[in-house]
Amino acid sequence: MDFGFSQEDEDFRTEIRAWLATEADPTVDRRTWERTLGEAGWIGLGWAESGFGNRTGTLTQQVVWAEEYARSAAPPRCGHIGEKLLAPTLIAHGTEEQKRRFLPAVAAGEELWCQGYSEPGAGSDLAGVRTAAVREGAYYRISGQKIWTSLAHEADWCFVLARTDPASRRHHGLSFLLVPMDQPGRIEVRPIRQLTGTSDFNEVFFDGARARVEHVVGGEGNGWRVAMSLLGFERGVSTLAQQIGFAAELAGVVEAAVENGAVRDPVLRARLVEQWAELRAMRWNALRTLGGTGDPGAPSVAKLLWANWHQRLGELAVQVRGARAAVGPADWSASSPYEIDAAQHLFLFTRADTVYGGSDQIQRTIIAERVLGLPGEPKGAV
Numbered sequence: 001m002d003f004g005f006s007q008e009d010e011d012f013r014t015e016i017r018a019w020l021a022t023e024a025d026p027t028v029d030r031r032t033w034e035r036t037l038g039e040a041g042w043i044g045l046g047w048a049e050s051g052f053g054n055r056t057g058t059l060t061q062q063v064v065w066a067e068e069y070a071r072s073a074a075p076p077r078c079g080h081i082g083e084k085l086l087a088p089t090l091i092a093h094g095t096e097e098q099k100r101r102f103l104p105a106v107a108a109g110e111e112l113w114c115q116g117y118s119e120p121g122a123g124s125d126l127a128g129v130r131t132a133a134v135r136e137g138a139y140y141r142i143s144g145q146k147i148w149t150s151l152a153h154e155a156d157w158c159f160v161l162a163r164t165d166p167a168s169r170r171h172h173g174l175s176f177l178l179v180p181m182d183q184p185g186r187i188e189v190r191p192i193r194q195l196t197g198t199s200d201f202n203e204v205f206f207d208g209a210r211a212r213v214e215h216v217v218g219g220e221g222n223g224w225r226v227a228m229s230l231l232g233f234e235r236g237v238s239t240l241a242q243q244i245g246f247a248a249e250l251a252g253v254v255e256a257a258v259e260n261g262a263v264r265d266p267v268l269r270a271r272l273v274e275q276w277a278e279l280r281a282m283r284w285n286a287l288r289t290l291g292g293t294g295d296p297g298a299p300s301v302a303k304l305l306w307a308n309w310h311q312r313l314g315e316l317a318v319q320v321r322g323a324r325a326a327v328g329p330a331d332w333s334a335s336s337p338y339e340i341d342a343a344q345h346l347f348l349f350t351r352a353d354t355v356y357g358g359s360d361q362i363q364r365t366i367i368a369e370r371v372l373g374l375p376g377e378p379k380g381a382v
Helices: 007-023 030-039 059-071 080-093 096-107 223-234 238-260 266-290 298-319 322-326 342-352 360-371
Strands: 113-116 132-136 139-146 157-163 174-180 187-192 201-212
Touching: 007 059, 059 238, 080 096, 080 113, 080 157, 080 223, 132 157, 139 157, 139 174, 157 201, 157 223, 174 201, 174 223, 238 266, 238 298, 238 342, 266 298, 298 322, 298 342, 298 360, 322 342
Parallel strands: 113 157
Antiparallel strands: 132 139, 139 201, 157 174, 187 201
């Protein structure tokens, strides 16, 4: 595909830069910022056919928006799970009533979402979900636990993959439920403290939480199909915005290497060049994928590429600093809170890149079985 930006796209880029330069404030409350984005029409650029978005944008314009946002000083998004994951899923699989109920609230930045997929015993192997949902009249009663749930402490709603057929196994008998989070005594959210000292993820416990029957997406028992469709949306335009952030991180590592002289080491210098070249290759691969290759393994290939690249960058970030990378900031004291600098945060956080969002092993299995046609591993094998 000849993927390029037209003059219309570049004019759109200029408009975006001007708006972000005027409106973006990194100190503003994130929920307030989501409403600001909604009021200005920036949420839902890719929902043109649904009739529930704000502005309409071509694929290239969506890329332009994602890239310029990543370059700006705007606050990190807290509404992206609703906009980029839930909304496309409802457009593809939801009823008209579900679209009318949920899409306008997402487009306005008024309701935030989180994703209830992973469990302690079902992370990358999502078919092992054990959270159960039992039909009781007009509701489902949900019991179980989800883990690594981003933004659960802020979210108003959670889309939950649960087992509605107790006799089912693996990917059969699962349903995709829309669950309100404001259920005191029925839903408990516990932050997970990470190596970085931050708590970006949460555990979520469901103890008889309720979801309305009309809030099952795709019909009872069709949750696996809906969930897999959603994961396809996850690897879309946002990948290109992610790479803008990667480029900024790489630039920081290069700057550190130049300042302390580590760049004179030919091995480190070669690794920096490799990181730069691989990032360029990832960009072109992402653009090619947006062109609609129809390759069922494309999302898995992209995940393997960026996760391992980013993890190597984290290792390189501390390596170029030598022994200094092992100590805290100069003003740190025993009475100070747990603090690490940007390079240390990059190293520690990226250790999880090859696990979350589908581990490397799972991605390679998908490529082997669905793309290369290799025989699957016998179920139950040790």
